[in-house]
Amino acid sequence: MSRRISNAFSQPPDWEMDEPPSAPTSPLPSPSSSVPKSAQSRPKPPQPKQTSQTYQQPLVVIIGGGISGLITASDLLSSGHTNLLILEARPRPGGRINTLSLKTANGVPYNADEGAAWIHGISEDNPMLEYVEEGNVNVVSPVNPWMHPSPTFPLFIGGRTPSQSSVLNGLRQFSILIYAVNMICKAGYGIDGTGMRFISVKEALEVVRREGKEELGLIKVKDMSGESRAVVRFLVHMLELWMGGSLGDLQVEEFGGLRDEGWGELPAEPSFEEYRNVKKKHRPKLYGDFDGPHGTVKGGMGRIVEEVMRREPRLEEKLLLGNVVEEIDYSFEESENILVKVKGGETYDAALVVNTMPLGCLKNGTVEFRPRLPNWKTEGFKNLKCGKYKKILLEFEEIFWPVDQEIIGLVRITSPVKTKLEKNRIIDIGDKLFLDNLWVKDGIPVIEAVLVGDSARNCEGRSDKDIIRCVLELMKMNMQPELKFGKFVNGHVSRWEEDEFSLGAYSYFGLGATERDIDALRKRIGKGKKGILWAGEATNSEYQGSVHGAIISGHEAAKECQGLIEGEDFIRVDDDAEEKRFWGEFCKEEEVEEEDEL
Numbered sequence: 001m002s003r004r005i006s007n008a009f010s011q012p013p014d015w016e017m018d019e020p021p022s023a024p025t026s027p028l029p030s031p032s033s034s035v036p037k038s039a040q041s042r043p044k045p046p047q048p049k050q051t052s053q054t055y056q057q058p059l060v061v062i063i064g065g066g067i068s069g070l071i072t073a074s075d076l077l078s079s080g081h082t083n084l085l086i087l088e089a090r091p092r093p094g095g096r097i098n099t100l101s102l103k104t105a106n107g108v109p110y111n112a113d114e115g116a117a118w119i120h121g122i123s124e125d126n127p128m129l130e131y132v133e134e135g136n137v138n139v140v141s142p143v144n145p146w147m148h149p150s151p152t153f154p155l156f157i158g159g160r161t162p163s164q165s166s167v168l169n170g171l172r173q174f175s176i177l178i179y180a181v182n183m184i185c186k187a188g189y190g191i192d193g194t195g196m197r198f199i200s201v202k203e204a205l206e207v208v209r210r211e212g213k214e215e216l217g218l219i220k221v222k223d224m225s226g227e228s229r230a231v232v233r234f235l236v237h238m239l240e241l242w243m244g245g246s247l248g249d250l251q252v253e254e255f256g257g258l259r260d261e262g263w264g265e266l267p268a269e270p271s272f273e274e275y276r277n278v279k280k281k282h283r284p285k286l287y288g289d290f291d292g293p294h295g296t297v298k299g300g301m302g303r304i305v306e307e308v309m310r311r312e313p314r315l316e317e318k319l320l321l322g323n324v325v326e327e328i329d330y331s332f333e334e335s336e337n338i339l340v341k342v343k344g345g346e347t348y349d350a351a352l353v354v355n356t357m358p359l360g361c362l363k364n365g366t367v368e369f370r371p372r373l374p375n376w377k378t379e380g381f382k383n384l385k386c387g388k389y390k391k392i393l394l395e396f397e398e399i400f401w402p403v404d405q406e407i408i409g410l411v412r413i414t415s416p417v418k419t420k421l422e423k424n425r426i427i428d429i430g431d432k433l434f435l436d437n438l439w440v441k442d443g444i445p446v447i448e449a450v451l452v453g454d455s456a457r458n459c460e461g462r463s464d465k466d467i468i469r470c471v472l473e474l475m476k477m478n479m480q481p482e483l484k485f486g487k488f489v490n491g492h493v494s495r496w497e498e499d500e501f502s503l504g505a506y507s508y509f510g511l512g513a514t515e516r517d518i519d520a521l522r523k524r525i526g527k528g529k530k531g532i533l534w535a536g537e538a539t540n541s542e543y544q545g546s547v548h549g550a551i552i553s554g555h556e557a558a559k560e561c562q563g564l565i566e567g568e569d570f571i572r573v574d575d576d577a578e579e580k581r582f583w584g585e586f587c588k589e590e591e592v593e594e595e596d597e598l
Helices: 067-078 127-131 163-186 201-216 227-242 261-265 272-282 302-311 360-365 373-382 462-479 515-522 547-567 576-597
Strands: 006-007 060-063 084-086 099-103 109-113 117-118 137-141 154-156 285-286 295-299 320-322 324-329 337-340 346-348 353-354 369-370 384-386 390-395 409-413 432-436 445-454 487-493 507-509 525-529 530-534
Touching: 060 067, 060 337, 060 346, 067 084, 067 302, 109 445, 117 302, 117 547, 127 302, 154 227, 154 462, 163 201, 163 227, 227 409, 227 432, 227 445, 285 525, 320 369, 337 530, 353 547, 360 373, 360 384, 373 384, 373 515, 384 515, 390 462, 409 462, 432 462, 445 462, 445 525, 462 487
Parallel strands: 060 084, 060 353, 084 320, 154 409, 324 369, 353 530
Antiparallel strands: 006 285, 099 109, 117 295, 137 295, 324 337, 337 346, 384 507, 390 445, 390 487, 409 432, 432 445, 525 530
């Protein structure tokens, strides 16, 4: 998930790294529980305005029946605004939340999330927990497992498990690299005169390797073993998994606030206990995450969509499935309102439109806007990126991998002499693999492999058979001879990058992107009280790329709609001068900000 990183520190919960994480000691909040003071700043559904005046409710059209669109509609319905429609292109609600109902070869049913799957911070502050019943959460890790993996998670390097000392040395070196990246940000590497371009994480790591000893004075440990270097490579790969893109596509500014200073307290060859104690004292807190453990929803993330629909039964009649929007006309030439045209179907005359289409569709021009969107908005599209993230479900006759931990890592030690399998590989999927062990939560012999960034991009247009073959080959190269590889039975490959209604997984900051780009994406356009509003995970700078970010954006869009409808936060303007002021407002804000910077 893409999100900002803060240099604030938080104390993680006490846990034992040599044991699987247990459920949190404090119970999860039930839907009826009171909202704590710490959560009072979270957007609330708008409340109906008390008025004796009767009026015809203007039509609100919400484009997209993903979680942000459903939340927007639910809040509006709860506030008393019933004249609305949700246009969803797919034959189902949920968008990039899609829980598959599958069966093993033996007929054992199980659910698997093809799309969004994680709760990033199991706490009362996380709005996702409002829609998950108490006890319906699988706790995977007490902290963010991508940024702070446990040193005891199973890792296979070139067919063997590394020694504990190799893992700990690799973890220490990784901490040094992260600290060095932070120092590079502070030194201003790669920033041009306008301050708008930032170097990639890949470039930053190359700077560390090239100049670290002489200029940064950070890397002063003795040469690592091949195993320790492989550990570092896998941990760096975890950054790619977290963000949804390859190192060359991720800007180092995203990691500029991550200061893992605890490495300085570690000896050159730390013991397990020394590493554990230092990491418990020094752990960066991430923007975008909430406090608490990370986990998944029992039965799949689709349960959240079902709960939103259950709580507001009127959503079902407002949700129009299979309606592909092809044009949004906000020229106000043919109508005083905005015209939303559905492919081969109706044209809706709406006072307000809430656009929750995924960033990938916006970047691709899936929908035609009349007139064209302003440059300040389309420029935001260009800088923000859509992640390549592919899940491959693999079923085996029986489990042969470690049974007690959900996350497993594989790394191939590179060699100038390629094996027969490597020579015959038909798709370049890299030399590292992240595995999610479904046995832990479902008791089934199924494992989920994840390809991200370039590895996922290289699979586009290839058959499921070819992709699965390459993944199985990489697994064999890294798990044998340590493990006796089992017999493969069946598989499934996700294709969000090729899905015409998503064209990518989740959004993140590309090179040169700033929060201004998200501000531009989120900013309303239109005329007077009528316009197009924007919602979805890509419009939330702090929680970008997450389900909770999408939920929060839905609450905010509903509140903005209600303000426009009731005239609470918007003064209607009709004359040309005021209309120009409306259109130029964003650009003026940018000019002021630039002057302040100078």
